[in-house]
Amino acid sequence: MRVRNKPWAKDYMAEHTERMVVEPEPLRGDWQSRFPSDQPLYVEIGTGKGQFIVEMARRHPDHNFIGIEIQMSVIAAALKLVVASGLTNIQLVHTDGVAVNTIFAPAEVAGIFLNFSDPWPKTRHIKRRLTSPVFLAHYQDIMQPKGQLQFKTDNRGLFEYSLTSLSNFPMILEGVWLDLHAATDGVEDVETEYEQKFSSKGPIYQVIAHFPE
């Protein structure tokens, strides 16, 4: 996602430290202190402009949510949405998701969402894919037993790579959707910005998996 530099972003983030964390490491193991209620914690990595995480927080008031995004201009847009929502079960973190194991303690996280992650198509960039073994090992470090990793994308190449990467890790695949919008099994689909933009061009793929105990 390329976004123009937003001159207001830094100041706006500084004005909303109640919703936005820029130094996450000290909160490792203590994230519940950022929320009014102690509830299962769900994390989205690459949260973009926040549409998915805000709607999830609205639908699931009995869960706490954290959106992680690496680009300041993008997370500042998500912050606007969070502030406007008035929801208190959502926090944003401006950082690189590769370091999740330095941000969260073992078993602190109940579930992880990856939505329309950057595909990094070149072989030399495989390690940057959010479903590469490097990232999966970090997710395993922080996830509760049977905690779910949910990944959806419109990119068939990245999806095929991810199915293989998750299976080989090994993770246990609970469900695979080759056309999520045609699903009739009642699976929840909260649409992201990218999903709305690209779903008319082809199917949306999804996999839900967990680590073995």
Ligand code: SAM
């Ligand atoms: N999830 C949103 C959606 O579905 O509309 C945004 C998708 S966009 C293609 C991918 C987003 O992931 C970008 O905003 C990018 O900055 C962010 N991102 C990529 N790598 C990341 C990383 N290592 N840590 C945190 N965010 C990352």
